[in-house]
Amino acid sequence: MKKVSRDTPLSELTLRKYEKPGNVRDRELAKKICLSLGLLQPGDSRDVVTDVLLVLLKAKQKKEWLTSSEIEGRVISSRKRYRAQLAGIASSNIRRQIKRIRALLLVEKLKNHYRIVEFDSLRKLFAEKVELFLLNSILSRVNEYLDEADKVFSAKRKKKKKR
Incomplete structure (x- = not known):
């Protein structure tokens, strides 16, 4: 039986470059980080991931561990404070956004606390987790595909005879 190839990625990473950060408010800075790391799409109105990251960054300042319900409550407060729409604040969506940030290895979970x-600093975490681990493994696999393509499509490759 012929093996069916699946086009489901084992891992993916989206990075975007924006202008240098100037004097931006904390929520705008969190939003640019989310956009830069591919957690948020440009023009996306459902930006609750911005508030999730912002809440976690503010908790980091106080060295607080937060449950998902505490994060949810603080996200709602944050969105009200910044006059953002209260769309996407269901607890299931908050947990999904936490999971997406965890997938970038920036957030950890211990006994239902995040x-x-x-x-640690985001810069250090990005260097250690994203650059060295995620990015290198993705680049390594892309290079394997490129090497294979070079072999398969090289000028010296002999063509099979048709019968």
Whole structure:
């Protein structure tokens, strides 16, 4: 039986470059980080992931571990404070956004409590987790595909004879 190839990625990473940060408010900075890391799409009105990250960053300042319900409550307060729509604030969606940030290895979970990994700096976490781990593994696999394409499509490759 012939093996069916699946086009489901094992891992994916989206990175975007924006203008240098100037004097921006905390929520705008969190939004640019989400956009830069591919957590948020440009022009997306459902930006609750911005508030989830913002809440976790503010908790990091106080070295607080938060449950998903505490994050949810603070996200609602944050969205009211910044006059953002209260769309996407269902607890299931908040948990999904936490999971997306965890997939970038920036947030950890212990006994249903979350925090920015070891209350460390985002720059250090990005360098250690995203650049060295996620990005390198993706680049390595892309290079394997490119090497294979070079072999398959090289000028010296002999063509099979048709019978």
